Amino acid sequence: xxxxxxxxxxxxxxxxxxxxxxxxxxxxxxxxxxxxxxxxxxxxxxxxxxxxxxxxxxxxxxxxxxxxxxxxxxxxxxxxxxxxxxxxxxxxxxxxxxxxxxxxxxxxxxxxxxxxxxxxxxxxxxxxxxxxxxxxxxxxxxxxxxxxxxxxxxxxxxxxxxxxxxxxxxxxxxxxxxxxxxxxxxxxxxxxxxxxxxxxxxxxxxxxxxxxxxxxxxxxxxxxxxxxxxxxxxxxxxxxxxxxxxxxxxxxxxxxxxxxxxxxxxxxxxxxxxxxxxxxxxxxxxxxxxxxxxxxxxxxxx
Amino acid sequence: xxxxxxxxxxxxxxxxxxxxxxxxxxxxxxxxxxxxxxxxxxxxxxxxxxxxxxxxxxxxxxxxxxxxxxxxxxxxxxxxxxxxxxxxxxxxxxxxxxxxxxxxxxxxxxxxxxxxxxxxxxxxxxxxxxxxxxxxxxxxxxxxxxxxxxxxxxxxxxxxxxxxxxxxxxxxxxxxxxxxxxxxxxxxxxxxxxxxxxxxxxxxxxxxxxxxxxxxxxxxxxxxxxx
Amino acid sequence: xxxxxxxxxxxxxxxxxxxxxxxxxxxxxxxxxxxxxxxxxxxxxxxxxxxxxxxxxxxxxxxxxxxxxxxxxxxxxxxxxxxxxxxxxxxxxxxxxxxxxxxxxxxxxxxxxxxxxxxxxxxxxxxxxxxxxxxxxxxxxxxxxxxxxxxxxxxxxxxxxxxxxxxxxxxxxxxxxxxxxxxxxxxxxxxxxxxxxxxxxxxxxxxxxxxxxxxxxxxxxxxxxxxxxxxxxxxxxxxxxxxxxxxxxxxxxxxxxxxxxxxxxxxxxxxxxxxxxxxxxxxxxxxxxxxxxxxxxxxxxxxxxxxxxxxxxxxxxxxxxxxxxxxxxxxxxxxxxxxxxxxxxxxxxxxxxxxxxxxxxxxxxxxxxxxxxxxxxxxxxxxxxxxxxxxxxxxxxxxxxxxxxxxxxxxxxxxxxxxxxxxxxxxxxxxxxxxxxxxxxxxxx
Numbered sequence: 001x002x003x004x005x006x007x008x009x010x011x012x013x014x015x016x017x018x019x020x021x022x023x024x025x026x027x028x029x030x031x032x033x034x035x036x037x038x039x040x041x042x043x044x045x046x047x048x049x050x051x052x053x054x055x056x057x058x059x060x061x062x063x064x065x066x067x068x069x070x071x072x073x074x075x076x077x078x079x080x081x082x083x084x085x086x087x088x089x090x091x092x093x094x095x096x097x098x099x100x101x102x103x104x105x106x107x108x109x110x111x112x113x114x115x116x117x118x119x120x121x122x123x124x125x126x127x128x129x130x131x132x133x134x135x136x137x138x139x140x141x142x143x144x145x146x147x148x149x150x151x152x153x154x155x156x157x158x159x160x161x162x163x164x165x166x167x168x169x170x171x172x173x174x175x176x177x178x179x180x181x182x183x184x185x186x187x188x189x190x191x192x193x194x195x196x197x198x199x200x201x202x203x204x205x206x207x208x209x210x211x212x213x214x215x216x217x218x219x220x221x222x223x224x225x226x227x228x229x230x231x232x233x234x235x236x237x238x239x240x241x242x243x244x245x246x247x248x249x250x251x252x253x254x255x256x257x258x259x260x261x262x263x264x265x266x267x268x269x270x271x272x273x274x275x276x277x278x279x280x281x282x283x284x285x286x287x288x289x290x291x292x293x294x295x296x297x298x299x300x301x302x
Numbered sequence: 303x304x305x306x307x308x309x310x311x312x313x314x315x316x317x318x319x320x321x322x323x324x325x326x327x328x329x330x331x332x333x334x335x336x337x338x339x340x341x342x343x344x345x346x347x348x349x350x351x352x353x354x355x356x357x358x359x360x361x362x363x364x365x366x367x368x369x370x371x372x373x374x375x376x377x378x379x380x381x382x383x384x385x386x387x388x389x390x391x392x393x394x395x396x397x398x399x400x401x402x403x404x405x406x407x408x409x410x411x412x413x414x415x416x417x418x419x420x421x422x423x424x425x426x427x428x429x430x431x432x433x434x435x436x437x438x439x440x441x442x443x444x445x446x447x448x449x450x451x452x453x454x455x456x457x458x459x460x461x462x463x464x465x466x467x468x469x470x471x472x473x474x475x476x477x478x479x480x481x482x483x484x485x486x487x488x489x490x491x492x493x494x495x496x497x498x499x500x501x502x503x504x505x506x507x508x509x510x511x512x513x514x515x516x517x518x519x520x521x522x523x524x525x526x527x528x529x
Numbered sequence: 530x531x532x533x534x535x536x537x538x539x540x541x542x543x544x545x546x547x548x549x550x551x552x553x554x555x556x557x558x559x560x561x562x563x564x565x566x567x568x569x570x571x572x573x574x575x576x577x578x579x580x581x582x583x584x585x586x587x588x589x590x591x592x593x594x595x596x597x598x599x600x601x602x603x604x605x606x607x608x609x610x611x612x613x614x615x616x617x618x619x620x621x622x623x624x625x626x627x628x629x630x631x632x633x634x635x636x637x638x639x640x641x642x643x644x645x646x647x648x649x650x651x652x653x654x655x656x657x658x659x660x661x662x663x664x665x666x667x668x669x670x671x672x673x674x675x676x677x678x679x680x681x682x683x684x685x686x687x688x689x690x691x692x693x694x695x696x697x698x699x700x701x702x703x704x705x706x707x708x709x710x711x712x713x714x715x716x717x718x719x720x721x722x723x724x725x726x727x728x729x730x731x732x733x734x735x736x737x738x739x740x741x742x743x744x745x746x747x748x749x750x751x752x753x754x755x756x757x758x759x760x761x762x763x764x765x766x767x768x769x770x771x772x773x774x775x776x777x778x779x780x781x782x783x784x785x786x787x788x789x790x791x792x793x794x795x796x797x798x799x800x801x802x803x804x805x806x807x808x809x810x811x812x813x814x815x816x817x818x819x820x821x822x823x824x825x826x827x828x829x830x831x832x833x834x835x836x837x838x839x840x841x842x843x844x845x846x847x848x849x850x851x852x853x854x855x856x857x858x859x860x861x862x863x864x865x866x867x868x869x870x871x872x873x874x875x876x877x878x879x880x881x882x883x884x885x886x887x888x889x890x891x892x893x894x895x896x897x898x899x900x901x902x903x904x905x906x907x908x909x910x911x912x913x914x915x916x917x918x919x920x921x922x923x924x925x926x927x928x929x930x931x932x933x934x935x936x937x938x939x940x941x942x943x944x945x946x947x948x949x950x951x952x953x954x955x956x957x958x959x960x961x962x963x964x965x966x967x968x969x970x971x972x973x974x
Contacts, residue, residue, distance in 0.1 A: 001740040001774070028339070032740040034777065151740055151777055154770050177738065233737065252418050252437070253737035255380055255399065269740070271358045271379055272339025285358065285377050287398050287417045289455075290437055317751050341744050346681055346752030361741070362748040366681035381735035381748075385679050400735040404676040406720065422734040423676060425720035442730060444720045464722060519725040520708055521563055 001151045002176040003029025006237045006244050006267035008144040008296050014263055019140030023132040025273040026147040030128050032269055033149025036162040037131040038123025040172040040239045043142025045118035051096035054113040054121045056087050064088050074102055085134045087122050096169055111160055116170030123162035146239045148174035155200045165203045167210030170241040175202035176269055177254045180232035223247045223293040237267055243296040252290035259283040265296050304329055309336040325349045344372050364391045383410050386427055402429045411500045421448045424465055430500035440467055449496050451504050459512055467512040468493050481515040565797040568886025570698050570789045570856060575806040577834055578843040580953030581946045585932040593931040600927040601937040604851050606828045607758020607781040615667055615689050615758055618647025619923045620938055624832050624855035625671045627653025629706060629715045630793030632903035633660055635895040638862050640664030642915025654729055656718050657683040675729040677719040681752055690749055691760040697790030697833040699799040700764025704729035709889040712898040739774040746779045760784050765810035772817040776827050785814050787833025791856035794887030807833035809956040815848030838925020846941035861918035862911040863893045
C-alpha cells in the first residue's frame with residue numbers, strides 16, 4: 001500500500017528541474033508510504049551498444065572499483081562507476097545482458113536495481129525526504145521519472161523489497177494495492193524461466209509485464225493482458241524508455257489522479273503531489289478510469 | 303469574510319476554529335486558500351456558515367457536513383461530503399471517487415464530473431452532477447436522489463434499494479436489480495426541483511429514471527447470480 | 530460338522546466423513562437452495578486456551594496473598610494520540626453488537642452491567658440508540674462498512690471510535706440481517722424499507738487499504754477534534770501484517786477477533802472455515818507491536834471465545850491489554866438458558882444450541898426485535914447478571930495473577946504459561962509442559 005508519483009516533461013526547458021519537482025511530489029506521499037521510497041529517473045542516455053546499470057550492495061564500503069575493473073577486463077569494455085550512497089551507477093561499453101550475466105556469476109550478492117540505456121533506479125528504506133536527499137534526487141535532470149513511497153503489506157521492509165521493480169531494459173513498475181493471485185502467477189513465470197529476487201507481489205507484476213513485452217506485445221497490449229491475468233487491486237505506473245503508462249484494475253479501489261498542461265503530464269495517488277508543480281492551477285485534472293490503459297510517449301510529445 | 307491561508311496555518315487550526323463557532327455566530331463567511339490537496343478540510347461542520355475553498359482539496363472534504371454550505375472552486379479528492387447530514391456542498395470542478403458516499407441528507411452539487419462509486423450507500427442525500435459519473439455509482443443506494451446530467455458508467459445502481467436515479471445521457475450498464483422506471487409527473491416535478499435547487503440548467507424531460515426492481519429484497523435462489 | 534451359525538448382523542455404520550450433520554446439511558441445501566445462515570461463532574472444536582496452564586509460584590517465585598495484597602486490574606486504552614484516553618477498571622470490555630441484532634432491553638442491560646463494573650460497551654451496525662448511550666458510562670462507537678445509522682453527533686457523543694474492518698466470525702465478509710428483524714425502528718435507523726433482507730458491505734465505501742485508512746482516521750480525528758481514541762478492529766487471519774498496518778495507519782488501539790467470535794448472522798461456511806482461532810492470533814499480533822516498539826503504546830484488545838477468568842488471564846499473558854466478550858455477555862444476560870428449554874424446542878433448537886439469532890424468535894428476548902419477546906428481558910436484572918459475571922471474570926484473573934506473583938494483571942507474561950498439547954505450544958509460542966520445546970519457532974512468522 002503506497003503512494004505513487006510520475007512526471008513526464010513535455011517542455012524541454014523544464015528538464016533541468018525534473019528531480020526537484022519529483023522530489024516534492026514524492027515527499028507529499030510520505031503518509032501513504034513511510035517505510036521506504038524509490039525513484040526511477042530517465043536521463044543521460046548512453047549510446048550504441050553501451051549500457052547503464054544501477055547496482056546496490058548492503059555494505060556501504062563495498063569495493064565497487066575493483067568489481068568494475070574485473071568486469072571491464074572480462075568483457076573487454078570500458079567501465080565507469082559513479083557512487084551514490086549505497087548505490088552505484090555503472091556505465092559499460094557493452095550490452096546490459098552481458099554485464100548482468102557477468103555480475104550474476106561473479107557477484108551474485110550485488111542487486112541490480114535497474115538497467116538499460118537511460119533509466120537509473122534508486123530505492124531505500126526510510127522516509128521519502130531522507131531517500132530523496134540521500135541520492136541527490138533534487139539535482140537530477142531528465143525527461144521523465146516515477147517514484148514510489150511504500151507502506152509494506154505482506155513482505156519485508158528492505159531495500160530490495162522497495163519499488164520500483166525492474167524486469168526489462170529501461171522498464172520499471174510501481175504499484176499501489178495488493179494482488180490476490182500472485183503466488184500462482186509467480187509459479188507460472190518461474191516455469192517460463194523468470195528468476196525472482198523478492199517475495200513481493202509487485203515484482204510478480206513487473207516480471208509478468210516484462211514477459212508479455214518479451215513475447216512481442218506492445219506496451220498497451222501487455223497492460224491489457226494484465227487486466228485478465230492479474231487479480232486483486234492495483235494502480236500501476238510503468239516507466240518506459242519513452243514515457244510512462246498508468247493502469248487501474250477494474251474495481252479501481254486504489255486512488256489515482258492525472259494532470260496535464262502544455263508543459264507536463266503528472267500522475268499521483270493524490271492531488272496534493274501535483275499541487276505544487278508549475279502551472280498546476282491551470283492543469284486539466286482527472287481520475288484515470290478503471291481498466292483503461294493510459295500511455296505517454298516522450299518522442300511523440302517532443 | 304475571514305480568509306484562512308493553508309500555506310500559513312494548518313488544517314487542524316482551520317477545523318478547530320470552524321468547530322468552535324456557535325450556531326448563532328456572526329462569522330458566517332469564510333474563505334480557504336491554498337488547500338493543495340489537504341485532507342478532511344471543513345470536515346464535521348455543524349453550523350450554518352458558508353465556506354469557500356479556492357483550489358483542490360484532498361480526501362473527505364466537508365465530510366459529515368451539517369448545516370454549513372461549502373463551495374469548492376476546484377476539484378475534490380476521494381469521499382467528498384461523505385456521510386453528509388444536511389446543508390449544501392458545491393464543487394465547481396470534478397469530484398473523485400465515492401463522492402457523497404453514505405450521505406444522509408443535504409444537497410451535493412458537482413458541476414463537473416464525478417468519479418467511481420458516486421453516491422455509494424447513499425442514505426437520503428440529494429446529489430446533482432452536472433457532468434458524468436463513473437462505474438458502480440449509487441451502489442447499494444438506500445434513499446435520496448442522484449441526478450446525472452451527463453452519462454453514467456457501468457453497473458449503475460447495483461443492489462439499489464429505494465434511492466431514485468435520474469440520468470440524461472447514456473448509461474453504460476445497469477447493475478443488479480436496477481431497472482428503468484416510468485417518469486411520472488410526480489418524479490418530473492421532483493427532478494425539476496432538484497435541478498433548480500442545484501442551479502443547473504437542464505430539461506427534466508430529457509432524463510430517464512432508474513430504481514430498484516426490488517427482486518433482491520428477500521433472498522431467492524433463482525436470483526443467485528446477482529449476489 | 531456343525532451347522533453354520535447365522536452371522537451376527539452388522540450394525541448400521543455411519544460415515545465419519547458424511548456424518549449426520551454433513552448429511553443433514555446436504556439435504557437442507559438441496560431443499561432450499563440457500564446456504565445456511567446462523568448466529569453464534571465457530572462451533573467445531575478448534576485449538577483454544579484450554580490447552581495452556583499457568584506456572585504458579587512456589588519456591589523460585591512468590592505468590593501474592595489473596596484478598597489482602599493488591600492485584601490491580603485497571604487498563605488505559607488510547608494513550609497514543611487521543612486527548613481523552615479510555616480508563617477501564619477491569620480488562621474485560623463488551624464487544625460490538627448492534628441494536629437490530631439485539632433488542633433494546635438487551636443493549637440497555639449490556640450498558641448497565643458494563644457500567645457497574647467500570648468498563649465499556651460498543652455499538653454495532655445500525656448506529657447508537659439513546660438508551661444505549663444513556664446506560665453506558667463508556668461507549669465505543671463503531672464505524673462500519675455499511676455506515677447504517679452513522680451520524681456525526683453520535684460520533685462526538687462516543688468515548689471512542691472503532692473502525693471495523695472485519696470480525697472473527699467472518700473476516701472478509703459482509704453481513705446479512707434477515708427481514709424478520711427489520712422492524713420499523715431498525716428500518717428507520719438504517720434508512721431501509723421494513724421487512725427486507727438487509728445486506729451489509731464487506732468493504733468500506735470510501736477507502737480501501739492501509740494508506741487510505743490513514744486518511745480516514747485523520748478525518749475522524751478532525752471531526753472529533755483529536756479527543757477520542759480510534760480503534761481498528763480486524764478479524765484474525767494474518768494478524769502480524771494487519772496489526773502492523775493498523776499501527777502504521779495511526780490506530781490508538783487494535784481489536785483482534787478470533788474465529789470463535791460470535792456474529793448475529795452470517796453463512797455457516799464463513800463462521801467455521803474462514804479465520805484463525807484467537808489462540809493462534811495473539812502472539813503474531815503482539816510480535817508486530819513489539820517489532821514496531823508499540824507494545825503497550827498501541828493497546829491490543831482480543832476477543833473470540835473468552836469464557837472465564839482463565840481465558841482472560843491467558844490472553845493477557847500472551848500480550849493482550851484487554852479482552853472483549855460478546856457471546857459470553859449474551860449468555861450472562863440469559864441467552865441459551867436451560868430454563869427456556871421447552872421454548873427452544875418449539876423453535877427447533879435446544880438450550881445450549883440456539884444460534885438462529887438472525888430469526889428474531891429468541892425466547893430469552895435478547896436477539897429479537899419482537900416487542901413481546903423483547904419485553905421478557907428485564908434490563909436491570911439482566912444487567913446485574915452481567916456485572917456479576919464480569920466480577921467473576923475479574924476475580925478469577927486476579928487469582929491467577931496473584932498465584933504468579935503479579936501485583937497487576939498486565940504483568941502476566943508468556944513465560945508464565947506452558948502448553949499441554951503440541952498444537953497449543955506452537956500457536957501460543959510457549960513450551961510444551963515439562964520441556965523447553967516451542968514447536969515452530971524456527972519457522973518465522
